[in-house]
Amino acid sequence: MIVTGSSTESAAAPVEVPRNWRNLLADYPHFNHNKLPEAVARRFSNHLAHLPKMPLAIARQSYDTTNRYVPVPDEVLEIYRQYRPTPLRRARAFEKALGTEARIYYKFEGVNISGSHKLNTAIAQAYYYKKAGVQHVVTGTGAGQWGSAIAFACARFGLECTVFMPRVSLLQKPMRRTMMELFGAQLHESPSEVTELGRRTRSAAPEKLGSLAIATGEALELAGTRERTLFAVGSGENHVLLHQTVIGEEALQQMRQIGDYPDTIFACMGAGSNFAGIAFPFLGDGAKRHQPRLVAVEPEGCPKLTRGRLAYTETDFSGTTPIARMMTLGSLFEAPGIHAGGLRYHGTSPLLSEMFMNGLFEAVACPQRKVFHYASVFALCEGVLSAPESAHAICAAAEEVSRDTARRQVILINISGMGYHDLSGYHDLLTGALDDGKASDEVIERSLAALVREQECYTPAIEEAVEP
Amino acid sequence: MQREMMFRTLQQELEQLTSRQMAGALAEDHLLSQILSSSGFLQLVLALESRLGITVEDEDFYEAAPVTVGDLVDFLQQQALLRRSKI
Numbered sequence: 001m002i003v004t005g006s007s008t009e010s011a012a013a014p015v016e017v018p019r020n021w022r023n024l025l026a027d028y029p030h031f032n033h034n035k036l037p038e039a040v041a042r043r044f045s046n047h048l049a050h051l052p053k054m055p056l057a058i059a060r061q062s063y064d065t066t067n068r069y070v071p072v073p074d075e076v077l078e079i080y081r082q083y084r085p086t087p088l089r090r091a092r093a094f095e096k097a098l099g100t101e102a103r104i105y106y107k108f109e110g111v112n113i114s115g116s117h118k119l120n121t122a123i124a125q126a127y128y129y130k131k132a133g134v135q136h137v138v139t140g141t142g143a144g145q146w147g148s149a150i151a152f153a154c155a156r157f158g159l160e161c162t163v164f165m166p167r168v169s170l171l172q173k174p175m176r177r178t179m180m181e182l183f184g185a186q187l188h189e190s191p192s193e194v195t196e197l198g199r200r201t202r203s204a205a206p207e208k209l210g211s212l213a214i215a216t217g218e219a220l221e222l223a224g225t226r227e228r229t230l231f232a233v234g235s236g237e238n239h240v241l242l243h244q245t246v247i248g249e250e251a252l253q254q255m256r257q258i259g260d261y262p263d264t265i266f267a268c269m270g271a272g273s274n275f276a277g278i279a280f281p282f283l284g285d286g287a288k289r290h291q292p293r294l295v296a297v298e299p300e301g302c303p304k305l306t307r308g309r310l311a312y313t314e315t316d317f318s319g320t321t322p323i324a325r326m327m328t329l330g331s332l333f334e335a336p337g338i339h340a341g342g343l344r345y346h347g348t349s350p351l352l353s354e355m356f357m358n359g360l361f362e363a364v365a366c367p368q369r370k371v372f373h374y375a376s377v378f379a380l381c382e383g384v385l386s387a388p389e390s391a392h393a394i395c396a397a398a399e400e401v402s403r404d405t406a407r408r409q410v411i412l413i414n415i416s417g418m419g420y421h422d423l424s425g426y427h428d429l430l431t432g433a434l435d436d437g438k439a440s441d442e443v444i445e446r447s448l449a450a451l452v453r454e455q456e457c458y459t460p461a462i463e464e465a466v467e468p
Numbered sequence: 469m470q471r472e473m474m475f476r477t478l479q480q481e482l483e484q485l486t487s488r489q490m491a492g493a494l495a496e497d498h499l500l501s502q503i504l505s506s507s508g509f510l511q512l513v514l515a516l517e518s519r520l521g522i523t524v525e526d527e528d529f530y531e532a533a534p535v536t537v538g539d540l541v542d543f544l545q546q547q548a549l550l551r552r553s554k555i
Contacts, residue, residue, distance in 0.1 A: 050500045050501040050503075050505065050508075050509040051506060051509070051530070051533060052506050052507075052510045052513075053506055056510075056513070056524055056525075056529060057526065059514065060514060063510070063511060063514055131526075132526030132527065132530075133526055134526075228530075
Protein backbone atom coordinates (compact mmCIF):
# COMPACT_ATOMS: atom_id res chain seq x y z
CA MET A 1 0.00 0.00 0.00
CA ILE A 2 1.25 3.49 -0.87
CA VAL A 3 0.45 6.26 1.57
CA THR A 4 0.64 9.84 0.40
CA GLY A 5 -0.38 13.27 1.63
CA SER A 6 0.48 15.29 4.69
CA SER A 7 -0.11 13.00 7.55
CA THR A 8 -1.19 14.84 10.63
CA GLU A 9 -1.82 18.14 12.29
CA SER A 10 -2.03 18.94 15.96
CA ALA A 11 -3.82 21.62 17.86
CA ALA A 12 -2.08 24.98 17.23
CA ALA A 13 -0.58 25.32 20.71
CA PRO A 14 -0.50 23.03 23.73
CA VAL A 15 -3.57 23.35 25.89
CA GLU A 16 -3.56 23.35 29.70
CA VAL A 17 -3.78 20.03 31.49
CA PRO A 18 -7.30 20.02 32.97
CA ARG A 19 -7.41 20.90 36.66
CA ASN A 20 -10.75 19.17 37.16
CA TRP A 21 -12.27 15.81 36.37
CA ARG A 22 -15.81 15.83 34.98
CA ASN A 23 -18.32 14.00 37.19
CA LEU A 24 -21.24 13.02 34.96
CA LEU A 25 -23.02 11.36 37.86
CA ALA A 26 -24.00 14.87 38.95
CA ASP A 27 -25.87 15.27 35.64
CA TYR A 28 -27.48 11.82 35.85
CA PRO A 29 -27.87 11.06 39.58
CA HIS A 30 -30.79 8.71 38.88
CA PHE A 31 -28.37 6.31 37.16
CA ASN A 32 -26.63 5.66 40.46
CA HIS A 33 -28.32 2.50 41.65
CA ASN A 34 -27.45 2.35 45.29
CA LYS A 35 -30.04 0.06 46.77
CA LEU A 36 -28.46 -3.30 47.28
CA PRO A 37 -29.96 -6.74 47.59
CA GLU A 38 -29.81 -7.81 51.20
CA ALA A 39 -29.19 -11.44 50.29
CA VAL A 40 -25.84 -10.61 48.76
CA ALA A 41 -24.47 -9.65 52.13
CA ARG A 42 -25.93 -12.74 53.75
CA ARG A 43 -23.95 -15.14 51.62
CA PHE A 44 -20.69 -14.15 53.24
CA SER A 45 -19.41 -15.95 56.30
CA ASN A 46 -16.42 -13.63 56.74
CA HIS A 47 -17.36 -11.06 59.40
CA LEU A 48 -15.22 -8.42 57.74
CA ALA A 49 -16.70 -8.97 54.27
CA HIS A 50 -18.59 -5.69 54.48
CA LEU A 51 -15.46 -3.59 54.86
CA PRO A 52 -14.84 -1.45 51.76
CA LYS A 53 -12.09 -2.61 49.46
CA MET A 54 -10.99 0.94 48.61
CA PRO A 55 -10.13 4.13 50.49
CA LEU A 56 -13.03 6.30 51.60
CA ALA A 57 -11.74 9.28 49.58
CA ILE A 58 -12.19 7.23 46.42
CA ALA A 59 -15.55 5.91 47.56
CA ARG A 60 -16.73 9.48 48.07
CA GLN A 61 -15.88 10.18 44.43
CA SER A 62 -17.73 7.06 43.31
CA TYR A 63 -20.99 8.09 44.93
CA ASP A 64 -20.79 11.86 44.40
CA THR A 65 -24.00 12.98 42.70
CA THR A 66 -23.51 16.65 43.57
CA ASN A 67 -20.29 18.09 42.13
CA ARG A 68 -19.98 18.35 38.35
CA TYR A 69 -16.27 19.09 38.61
CA VAL A 70 -13.83 17.41 41.00
CA PRO A 71 -10.40 19.07 41.47
CA VAL A 72 -7.34 17.06 40.45
CA PRO A 73 -4.95 17.07 43.46
CA ASP A 74 -1.71 18.98 42.85
CA GLU A 75 0.43 15.87 43.37
CA VAL A 76 -1.54 14.08 40.64
CA LEU A 77 -1.49 17.10 38.34
CA GLU A 78 2.28 17.25 38.65
CA ILE A 79 2.65 13.72 37.28
CA TYR A 80 -0.06 14.28 34.64
CA ARG A 81 2.05 17.17 33.35
CA GLN A 82 4.91 14.76 32.61
CA TYR A 83 2.87 13.20 29.80
CA ARG A 84 -0.14 15.45 29.25
CA PRO A 85 -1.59 17.08 27.24
CA THR A 86 -1.66 14.06 24.95
CA PRO A 87 -1.83 14.75 21.22
CA LEU A 88 -5.05 15.29 19.31
CA ARG A 89 -4.33 15.09 15.60
CA ARG A 90 -6.13 15.04 12.32
CA ALA A 91 -5.61 11.75 10.46
CA ARG A 92 -5.31 13.22 6.98
CA ALA A 93 -3.43 10.30 5.43
CA PHE A 94 -5.92 7.82 6.89
CA GLU A 95 -8.77 9.92 5.48
CA LYS A 96 -7.10 9.78 2.09
CA ALA A 97 -6.54 6.03 2.31
CA LEU A 98 -10.23 5.56 3.04
CA GLY A 99 -11.21 7.98 0.28
CA THR A 100 -13.52 9.87 2.58
CA GLU A 101 -14.61 13.50 2.77
CA ALA A 102 -14.93 13.10 6.54
CA ARG A 103 -12.50 14.87 8.86
CA ILE A 104 -11.08 12.24 11.19
CA TYR A 105 -9.34 13.30 14.40
CA TYR A 106 -7.76 11.04 16.96
CA LYS A 107 -6.73 11.51 20.56
CA PHE A 108 -3.70 9.38 21.41
CA GLU A 109 -3.31 8.20 25.01
CA GLY A 110 -0.41 5.83 24.38
CA VAL A 111 2.33 8.40 24.96
CA ASN A 112 3.14 7.68 28.60
CA ILE A 113 5.48 5.10 30.11
CA SER A 114 2.70 2.56 30.71
CA GLY A 115 1.53 2.95 27.12
CA SER A 116 -2.14 3.59 27.77
CA HIS A 117 -4.84 5.78 29.30
CA LYS A 118 -4.83 3.59 32.42
CA LEU A 119 -2.13 5.76 33.94
CA ASN A 120 -4.68 8.60 34.33
CA THR A 121 -6.53 6.71 37.06
CA ALA A 122 -3.54 4.74 38.35
CA ILE A 123 -1.76 7.95 39.41
CA ALA A 124 -4.91 9.27 41.07
CA GLN A 125 -5.63 6.01 42.86
CA ALA A 126 -2.06 5.53 44.10
CA TYR A 127 -2.19 9.06 45.49
CA TYR A 128 -5.42 8.40 47.41
CA TYR A 129 -4.28 4.95 48.62
CA LYS A 130 -1.04 6.40 49.94
CA LYS A 131 -2.92 9.19 51.66
CA ALA A 132 -5.21 6.61 53.28
CA GLY A 133 -2.24 4.85 54.90
CA VAL A 134 -2.30 1.84 52.59
CA GLN A 135 1.07 0.15 52.03
CA HIS A 136 0.25 -2.54 49.51
CA VAL A 137 -2.07 -2.41 46.49
CA VAL A 138 -3.35 -5.64 44.91
CA THR A 139 -5.12 -5.79 41.57
CA GLY A 140 -6.14 -7.84 38.56
CA THR A 141 -5.29 -6.73 35.02
CA GLY A 142 -6.79 -7.90 31.73
CA ALA A 143 -4.22 -7.18 29.04
CA GLY A 144 -1.55 -5.69 31.29
CA GLN A 145 -2.19 -2.02 30.52
CA TRP A 146 -3.77 -1.41 33.92
CA GLY A 147 -1.20 -3.63 35.63
CA SER A 148 1.69 -1.67 34.11
CA ALA A 149 0.07 1.64 34.96
CA ILE A 150 -0.71 0.83 38.60
CA ALA A 151 2.76 -0.74 39.04
CA PHE A 152 4.35 2.52 37.87
CA ALA A 153 1.99 4.68 39.93
CA CYS A 154 2.64 2.62 43.06
CA ALA A 155 6.39 2.99 42.51
CA ARG A 156 5.97 6.77 42.25
CA PHE A 157 4.09 6.91 45.55
CA GLY A 158 6.21 4.32 47.41
CA LEU A 159 3.56 1.60 47.54
CA GLU A 160 4.04 -2.16 47.23
CA CYS A 161 2.10 -3.62 44.29
CA THR A 162 0.92 -7.13 43.39
CA VAL A 163 -0.79 -7.88 40.06
CA PHE A 164 -2.71 -10.94 38.82
CA MET A 165 -2.85 -11.27 35.01
CA PRO A 166 -4.70 -13.92 32.94
CA ARG A 167 -2.49 -16.64 31.54
CA VAL A 168 -3.66 -16.03 27.97
CA SER A 169 -2.69 -12.34 28.12
CA LEU A 170 0.74 -13.13 29.53
CA LEU A 171 1.35 -15.61 26.71
CA GLN A 172 0.40 -12.95 24.15
CA LYS A 173 2.26 -10.06 25.82
CA PRO A 174 5.15 -11.58 27.82
CA MET A 175 7.01 -8.27 28.02
CA ARG A 176 4.22 -6.84 30.18
CA ARG A 177 5.73 -8.97 32.97
CA THR A 178 9.12 -7.34 32.49
CA MET A 179 7.54 -3.91 32.50
CA MET A 180 5.59 -4.47 35.73
CA GLU A 181 8.60 -6.08 37.41
CA LEU A 182 10.77 -3.18 36.25
CA PHE A 183 8.42 -0.92 38.18
CA GLY A 184 8.84 -3.13 41.26
CA ALA A 185 5.52 -4.99 41.17
CA GLN A 186 5.07 -8.68 41.84
CA LEU A 187 3.21 -10.39 38.99
CA HIS A 188 1.26 -13.67 39.18
CA GLU A 189 -0.10 -15.58 36.21
CA SER A 190 -3.81 -16.19 36.86
CA PRO A 191 -5.19 -18.68 37.75
CA SER A 192 -2.26 -18.93 40.16
CA GLU A 193 -1.10 -21.17 42.97
CA VAL A 194 -1.06 -18.16 45.32
CA THR A 195 -4.75 -18.08 46.21
CA GLU A 196 -7.41 -20.62 47.07
CA LEU A 197 -9.50 -19.43 44.10
CA GLY A 198 -6.55 -19.84 41.73
CA ARG A 199 -5.72 -23.34 43.00
CA ARG A 200 -9.37 -24.41 42.79
CA THR A 201 -9.72 -23.03 39.25
CA ARG A 202 -6.48 -24.66 38.08
CA SER A 203 -7.40 -27.99 39.53
CA ALA A 204 -10.84 -27.93 37.87
CA ALA A 205 -9.47 -26.87 34.47
CA PRO A 206 -5.66 -26.98 34.19
CA GLU A 207 -5.75 -25.51 30.67
CA LYS A 208 -7.84 -22.53 31.69
CA LEU A 209 -6.94 -19.36 29.77
CA GLY A 210 -7.80 -17.17 32.72
CA SER A 211 -9.90 -14.04 32.67
CA LEU A 212 -10.03 -10.64 34.31
CA ALA A 213 -12.88 -11.88 36.50
CA ILE A 214 -10.66 -14.68 37.88
CA ALA A 215 -7.63 -12.38 38.25
CA THR A 216 -9.80 -9.89 40.12
CA GLY A 217 -11.13 -12.62 42.40
CA GLU A 218 -7.58 -13.68 43.21
CA ALA A 219 -6.53 -10.10 43.93
CA LEU A 220 -9.48 -9.61 46.26
CA GLU A 221 -8.65 -12.81 48.11
CA LEU A 222 -5.01 -11.83 48.60
CA ALA A 223 -5.93 -8.29 49.65
CA GLY A 224 -8.16 -9.72 52.36
CA THR A 225 -5.30 -11.64 53.95
CA ARG A 226 -2.66 -8.90 54.27
CA GLU A 227 -2.25 -5.96 56.62
CA ARG A 228 -2.62 -2.44 55.21
CA THR A 229 -3.43 -3.94 51.85
CA LEU A 230 -6.33 -2.89 49.66
CA PHE A 231 -7.66 -3.90 46.29
CA ALA A 232 -7.63 -1.47 43.35
CA VAL A 233 -9.56 -1.61 40.13
CA GLY A 234 -8.67 -0.14 36.73
CA SER A 235 -12.03 0.13 35.04
CA GLY A 236 -15.78 0.05 35.48
CA GLU A 237 -16.13 1.83 38.81
CA ASN A 238 -17.41 5.40 38.85
CA HIS A 239 -14.20 6.86 40.29
CA VAL A 240 -12.18 5.29 37.47
CA LEU A 241 -14.49 6.78 34.85
CA LEU A 242 -14.16 10.12 36.63
CA HIS A 243 -10.35 10.10 36.56
CA GLN A 244 -10.35 9.26 32.84
CA THR A 245 -12.38 12.36 31.97
CA VAL A 246 -9.08 14.21 31.85
CA ILE A 247 -8.94 12.79 28.28
CA GLY A 248 -12.22 14.32 27.14
CA GLU A 249 -11.75 17.59 29.01
CA GLU A 250 -8.45 18.02 27.22
CA ALA A 251 -9.92 16.93 23.85
CA LEU A 252 -12.72 19.50 24.24
CA GLN A 253 -10.15 22.28 24.61
CA GLN A 254 -8.13 20.95 21.68
CA MET A 255 -11.14 20.68 19.36
CA ARG A 256 -12.16 24.22 20.27
CA GLN A 257 -8.68 25.45 19.54
CA ILE A 258 -8.74 23.75 16.14
CA GLY A 259 -12.20 25.22 15.54
CA ASP A 260 -13.95 21.94 14.87
CA TYR A 261 -16.38 19.77 16.82
CA PRO A 262 -17.05 16.03 16.46
CA ASP A 263 -20.30 14.69 15.03
CA THR A 264 -19.41 11.18 16.16
CA ILE A 265 -16.99 9.89 18.78
CA PHE A 266 -15.69 6.31 18.69
CA ALA A 267 -13.99 4.53 21.58
CA CYS A 268 -13.53 0.88 22.40
CA MET A 269 -15.53 -0.63 25.22
CA GLY A 270 -14.16 -3.00 27.82
CA ALA A 271 -15.57 -2.14 31.21
CA GLY A 272 -15.79 1.41 29.91
CA SER A 273 -13.12 3.70 31.30
CA ASN A 274 -11.57 5.00 28.07
CA PHE A 275 -15.02 5.32 26.46
CA ALA A 276 -16.27 7.35 29.43
CA GLY A 277 -13.03 9.30 29.51
CA ILE A 278 -13.50 10.72 26.03
CA ALA A 279 -17.33 10.74 25.98
CA PHE A 280 -18.42 12.20 29.33
CA PRO A 281 -16.98 15.71 28.87
CA PHE A 282 -18.63 15.99 25.43
CA LEU A 283 -21.89 14.65 26.82
CA GLY A 284 -21.76 17.14 29.68
CA ASP A 285 -20.42 20.05 27.61
CA GLY A 286 -22.70 22.97 28.35
CA ALA A 287 -21.30 25.00 25.45
CA LYS A 288 -21.57 22.31 22.81
CA ARG A 289 -22.61 23.13 19.25
CA HIS A 290 -24.52 19.86 18.98
CA GLN A 291 -24.63 16.53 20.77
CA PRO A 292 -22.11 14.17 19.18
CA ARG A 293 -23.16 10.60 18.57
CA LEU A 294 -21.23 8.36 20.91
CA VAL A 295 -20.30 4.90 19.67
CA ALA A 296 -18.84 2.19 21.91
CA VAL A 297 -16.97 -0.49 20.00
CA GLU A 298 -16.62 -3.99 21.38
CA PRO A 299 -15.12 -7.22 20.01
CA GLU A 300 -17.32 -9.94 18.53
CA GLY A 301 -15.51 -12.13 21.03
CA CYS A 302 -17.16 -10.35 23.96
CA PRO A 303 -20.32 -8.58 22.75
CA LYS A 304 -21.73 -7.53 26.12
CA LEU A 305 -23.61 -4.51 24.79
CA THR A 306 -24.77 -5.84 21.45
CA ARG A 307 -25.73 -9.30 22.71
CA GLY A 308 -25.74 -9.06 26.51
CA ARG A 309 -28.47 -8.24 29.01
CA LEU A 310 -28.94 -5.64 31.74
CA ALA A 311 -28.85 -7.84 34.80
CA TYR A 312 -27.48 -8.28 38.29
CA THR A 313 -24.36 -10.40 38.25
CA GLU A 314 -21.03 -11.02 39.90
CA THR A 315 -18.27 -8.59 39.05
CA ASP A 316 -15.56 -11.13 39.76
CA PHE A 317 -15.26 -14.89 39.43
CA SER A 318 -15.04 -15.58 43.16
CA GLY A 319 -18.23 -13.75 44.08
CA THR A 320 -16.33 -11.72 46.68
CA THR A 321 -17.52 -8.34 45.46
CA PRO A 322 -21.16 -7.26 45.62
CA ILE A 323 -23.24 -8.03 42.58
CA ALA A 324 -23.81 -5.13 40.20
CA ARG A 325 -26.52 -4.26 37.70
CA MET A 326 -24.83 -4.01 34.34
CA MET A 327 -24.86 -4.96 30.68
CA THR A 328 -23.29 -8.40 30.80
CA LEU A 329 -22.91 -11.79 29.20
CA GLY A 330 -22.75 -13.30 32.70
CA SER A 331 -19.78 -13.60 35.03
CA LEU A 332 -19.15 -17.19 33.91
CA PHE A 333 -18.67 -16.08 30.31
CA GLU A 334 -15.14 -16.75 29.14
CA ALA A 335 -14.28 -14.88 25.95
CA PRO A 336 -12.06 -16.42 23.25
CA GLY A 337 -8.37 -15.56 23.61
CA ILE A 338 -8.50 -12.50 21.38
CA HIS A 339 -5.54 -10.12 21.33
CA ALA A 340 -7.64 -7.29 22.76
CA GLY A 341 -7.40 -8.78 26.24
CA GLY A 342 -8.65 -5.56 27.79
CA LEU A 343 -12.03 -6.06 26.13
CA ARG A 344 -12.62 -9.64 27.32
CA TYR A 345 -14.40 -8.66 30.55
CA HIS A 346 -17.95 -10.01 30.73
CA GLY A 347 -19.64 -6.76 31.74
CA THR A 348 -19.64 -3.00 31.43
CA SER A 349 -19.65 -0.35 34.12
CA PRO A 350 -23.04 -0.06 35.90
CA LEU A 351 -23.21 3.67 35.17
CA LEU A 352 -22.47 3.18 31.46
CA SER A 353 -24.93 0.29 31.35
CA GLU A 354 -27.74 2.55 32.57
CA MET A 355 -26.71 5.21 30.06
CA PHE A 356 -26.69 2.66 27.25
CA MET A 357 -30.15 1.39 28.16
CA ASN A 358 -31.37 4.99 28.17
CA GLY A 359 -30.08 5.57 24.65
CA LEU A 360 -27.24 7.95 25.46
CA PHE A 361 -24.83 6.01 23.27
CA GLU A 362 -24.73 3.26 20.67
CA ALA A 363 -22.68 0.08 20.38
CA VAL A 364 -21.22 -1.97 17.55
CA ALA A 365 -19.13 -5.13 17.54
CA CYS A 366 -16.14 -5.74 15.25
CA PRO A 367 -14.40 -8.98 14.21
CA GLN A 368 -10.73 -9.30 15.13
CA ARG A 369 -9.37 -9.63 11.57
CA LYS A 370 -11.03 -6.42 10.41
CA VAL A 371 -9.81 -4.64 13.55
CA PHE A 372 -6.18 -5.54 12.84
CA HIS A 373 -6.58 -4.75 9.14
CA TYR A 374 -7.67 -1.17 9.83
CA ALA A 375 -5.10 -0.81 12.63
CA SER A 376 -2.32 -1.73 10.22
CA VAL A 377 -3.61 0.78 7.62
CA PHE A 378 -3.78 3.42 10.34
CA ALA A 379 -0.23 2.61 11.48
CA LEU A 380 1.13 3.09 7.96
CA CYS A 381 -0.83 6.30 7.42
CA GLU A 382 -0.42 8.00 10.76
CA GLY A 383 2.70 6.46 12.28
CA VAL A 384 0.76 5.30 15.32
CA LEU A 385 0.65 1.62 16.24
CA SER A 386 -2.59 1.17 18.11
CA ALA A 387 -3.27 -1.34 20.84
CA PRO A 388 -5.74 -4.00 19.65
CA GLU A 389 -8.34 -2.67 22.08
CA SER A 390 -8.16 0.88 20.70
CA ALA A 391 -8.03 -0.50 17.15
CA HIS A 392 -11.68 -1.45 17.57
CA ALA A 393 -12.52 2.27 17.56
CA ILE A 394 -10.42 2.79 14.41
CA CYS A 395 -12.20 -0.13 12.75
CA ALA A 396 -15.72 1.08 13.52
CA ALA A 397 -14.90 4.65 12.46
CA ALA A 398 -13.35 3.44 9.19
CA GLU A 399 -16.36 1.25 8.47
CA GLU A 400 -18.69 4.15 9.19
CA VAL A 401 -17.01 6.65 6.87
CA SER A 402 -16.59 3.99 4.18
CA ARG A 403 -20.35 3.49 4.03
CA ASP A 404 -20.77 7.06 2.72
CA THR A 405 -17.43 8.47 1.63
CA ALA A 406 -18.94 11.73 0.37
CA ARG A 407 -20.35 12.69 3.77
CA ARG A 408 -18.47 15.60 5.34
CA GLN A 409 -18.77 14.48 8.92
CA VAL A 410 -16.34 15.05 11.78
CA ILE A 411 -15.10 11.94 13.55
CA LEU A 412 -13.12 11.73 16.79
CA ILE A 413 -11.45 8.43 17.72
CA ASN A 414 -9.97 7.74 21.12
CA ILE A 415 -6.84 5.64 20.74
CA SER A 416 -6.41 4.57 24.32
CA GLY A 417 -3.07 2.80 24.02
CA MET A 418 -0.06 1.83 21.93
CA GLY A 419 0.42 -1.61 20.43
CA TYR A 420 4.10 -2.47 20.86
CA HIS A 421 3.22 -5.18 23.37
CA ASP A 422 0.74 -6.57 20.87
CA LEU A 423 2.98 -7.23 17.89
CA SER A 424 2.13 -10.93 18.09
CA GLY A 425 -1.38 -9.94 16.96
CA TYR A 426 -0.01 -7.97 14.04
CA HIS A 427 2.28 -10.92 13.27
CA ASP A 428 -0.74 -13.22 13.17
CA LEU A 429 -2.39 -10.81 10.73
CA LEU A 430 0.63 -10.93 8.43
CA THR A 431 0.93 -14.73 8.54
CA GLY A 432 -2.78 -15.36 8.12
CA ALA A 433 -3.01 -16.96 11.54
CA LEU A 434 -5.49 -14.41 12.83
CA ASP A 435 -9.13 -15.41 13.15
CA ASP A 436 -12.20 -13.28 13.82
CA GLY A 437 -12.19 -14.27 17.48
CA LYS A 438 -15.95 -14.43 17.52
CA ALA A 439 -17.65 -15.95 20.55
CA SER A 440 -19.83 -18.86 19.45
CA ASP A 441 -23.60 -18.55 19.72
CA GLU A 442 -23.60 -21.66 21.89
CA VAL A 443 -21.18 -20.17 24.44
CA ILE A 444 -23.11 -16.90 24.61
CA GLU A 445 -26.47 -18.63 24.94
CA ARG A 446 -25.16 -20.95 27.67
CA SER A 447 -23.79 -18.03 29.62
CA LEU A 448 -26.97 -15.99 29.22
CA ALA A 449 -29.05 -18.97 30.37
CA ALA A 450 -26.91 -19.14 33.53
CA LEU A 451 -27.44 -15.40 33.94
CA VAL A 452 -31.22 -15.90 33.83
CA ARG A 453 -30.96 -18.56 36.54
CA GLU A 454 -28.79 -16.16 38.58
CA GLN A 455 -31.53 -13.49 38.37
CA GLU A 456 -34.07 -15.94 39.75
CA CYS A 457 -31.90 -16.32 42.86
CA TYR A 458 -31.59 -12.57 43.31
CA THR A 459 -35.17 -11.54 42.48
CA PRO A 460 -36.74 -11.78 45.96
CA ALA A 461 -33.87 -9.86 47.55
CA ILE A 462 -33.78 -7.29 44.77
CA GLU A 463 -37.51 -6.67 45.01
CA GLU A 464 -37.15 -6.19 48.73
CA ALA A 465 -34.13 -3.94 48.55
CA VAL A 466 -34.70 -1.82 45.47
CA GLU A 467 -37.28 0.90 45.54
CA PRO A 468 -39.75 0.85 42.63
CA MET B 469 -24.64 12.92 70.49
CA GLN B 470 -25.89 10.34 72.97
CA ARG B 471 -25.18 6.73 72.17
CA GLU B 472 -28.86 5.86 71.82
CA MET B 473 -29.38 8.77 69.47
CA MET B 474 -26.41 7.64 67.38
CA PHE B 475 -27.88 4.14 67.21
CA ARG B 476 -31.23 5.54 66.04
CA THR B 477 -29.52 7.72 63.41
CA LEU B 478 -27.69 4.69 62.11
CA GLN B 479 -30.94 2.72 62.01
CA GLN B 480 -32.69 5.48 60.04
CA GLU B 481 -29.92 5.66 57.46
CA LEU B 482 -29.87 1.88 57.17
CA GLU B 483 -33.62 1.84 56.61
CA GLN B 484 -33.31 4.49 53.94
CA LEU B 485 -30.49 2.67 52.24
CA THR B 486 -32.15 -0.72 52.18
CA SER B 487 -35.75 0.52 51.89
CA ARG B 488 -36.66 -1.72 54.79
CA GLN B 489 -38.26 -0.95 58.13
CA MET B 490 -36.10 -2.24 60.96
CA ALA B 491 -37.84 -0.85 64.02
CA GLY B 492 -37.08 -3.17 66.88
CA ALA B 493 -35.29 -5.60 64.56
CA LEU B 494 -31.85 -4.06 64.66
CA ALA B 495 -29.63 -4.98 67.59
CA GLU B 496 -26.19 -3.85 68.72
CA ASP B 497 -24.73 -7.31 68.19
CA HIS B 498 -25.98 -7.67 64.61
CA LEU B 499 -23.13 -8.38 62.25
CA LEU B 500 -22.75 -5.67 59.62
CA SER B 501 -21.69 -8.31 57.11
CA GLN B 502 -25.11 -9.91 57.53
CA ILE B 503 -26.89 -6.66 56.73
CA LEU B 504 -24.87 -4.99 54.00
CA SER B 505 -22.39 -5.76 51.29
CA SER B 506 -19.21 -3.68 51.10
CA SER B 507 -20.77 -1.17 48.67
CA GLY B 508 -23.85 -0.83 50.85
CA PHE B 509 -21.69 -0.37 53.91
CA LEU B 510 -19.66 2.32 52.18
CA GLN B 511 -22.82 4.18 51.29
CA LEU B 512 -24.04 3.88 54.87
CA VAL B 513 -20.80 5.37 56.20
CA LEU B 514 -20.90 8.20 53.65
CA ALA B 515 -24.54 8.94 54.50
CA LEU B 516 -23.70 9.03 58.20
CA GLU B 517 -20.73 11.32 57.54
CA SER B 518 -23.06 13.73 55.83
CA ARG B 519 -25.72 13.46 58.56
CA LEU B 520 -23.21 13.96 61.38
CA GLY B 521 -21.12 16.57 59.58
CA ILE B 522 -17.90 14.60 59.94
CA THR B 523 -15.28 13.17 57.60
CA VAL B 524 -14.01 9.78 58.63
CA GLU B 525 -10.28 9.27 58.19
CA ASP B 526 -9.26 6.11 56.34
CA GLU B 527 -6.59 5.15 58.87
CA ASP B 528 -9.05 5.32 61.78
CA PHE B 529 -11.65 3.46 59.79
CA TYR B 530 -9.54 0.47 58.79
CA GLU B 531 -7.93 0.30 62.24
CA ALA B 532 -11.34 0.17 63.91
CA ALA B 533 -12.75 -2.29 61.34
CA PRO B 534 -16.22 -2.33 62.94
CA VAL B 535 -17.79 -5.79 62.85
CA THR B 536 -21.11 -5.27 64.61
CA VAL B 537 -23.70 -2.51 64.63
CA GLY B 538 -22.52 -1.66 68.14
CA ASP B 539 -18.91 -1.38 66.95
CA LEU B 540 -19.99 1.08 64.28
CA VAL B 541 -21.95 3.17 66.77
CA ASP B 542 -18.89 3.32 69.04
CA PHE B 543 -16.65 4.23 66.13
CA LEU B 544 -18.93 7.02 64.93
CA GLN B 545 -19.20 8.43 68.43
CA GLN B 546 -15.42 8.53 68.70
CA GLN B 547 -15.14 10.18 65.30
CA ALA B 548 -17.75 12.79 66.23
CA LEU B 549 -15.89 13.50 69.50
CA LEU B 550 -12.56 13.72 67.69
CA ARG B 551 -14.07 16.14 65.22
CA ARG B 552 -15.47 18.27 68.05
CA SER B 553 -12.12 18.33 69.88
CA LYS B 554 -10.37 19.42 66.66
CA ILE B 555 -12.83 22.28 66.28
